[in-house]
Amino acid sequence: MKLRRIRPASLLPAALLAAFSLALASAVPAMAQDTDEVPYWASLTTDKANMRVGPGGSYQIVWVYQRKGLPLKVVRRLSGWRLVEDPDGTRGWLVSRFLSRERSAIVTGDDNVMMRARPDEGSQLLWQVEPGVTGWLGDCAQGWCRFAVGEREGPLREGWVPQDRLWGPGEP
Known part of the structure; x- marks a missing residue:
């Protein structure tokens, strides 16, 4: 019986086919994760992100966000871009990797909002929070939302604030 030698060049088409199949199979789960129905809430994951007029790096930058959360x-x-609306109503495109599904909110209005120990106007006052402060959003019920201000990794100031003083809770 004559043994046939396999030459490395003859393995090239099979190797390319295997590599392509593996790449295709690993891409399917990534695409499957991108099935969120719009609209939905997101938060900025970085300290600096460019908002553009179109979905691509060659489009003009119209705004530079410098506020994580x-x-x-x-x-x-x-594709890898998201058309977003900010608290002021400005719309533009951001790269999706700068967004997280972790819920955040921003304090609205002209005066400070009172952060309370419980979801009740008569509850102990914990903090006064200025308009424009961003924080992490917890559960909301009966017109109140759990709200935490500070870095996730560090100390947080947590309490309850009236839902109507926040942009970010509720349905988008």
């Missing part, structure tokens, strides 16, 4: 409403998805 800023709540944003995602209104459209296109």
Whole structure:
């Protein structure tokens, strides 16, 4: 019986086919994760992100966000880009890797909001929070939301604030 030698060059098509199949199989789970229905809430994951007029790096930058945790409403998805709306109503495109599904909110209005120990107007006052402060959003019920201000890794100031003083809770 004559043994046939396999030459490395003859393995090339099979290796390419295997590599392509593996790449395709690993891409499917990544695409499957990108099935969130719009609109939905997101928060900024970085201290600096460029908002653009279109979904691509060649489009003009219209705004530079410099606030990690800023709540944003995602209104459209296109490949690795998201059309978002910020608390002021400005719309533009951000790279999706700068967004997280972790819920945040921003204090609205002209005066400080009172952060309380319980979801009750008569509850102990813990902190006064200025308009424009961003924080992490917890559960909301009966017009009150659990709200935490500070870095996730560090100490947080937590309490309850009236839901109508926040942009970010509720349905997007």
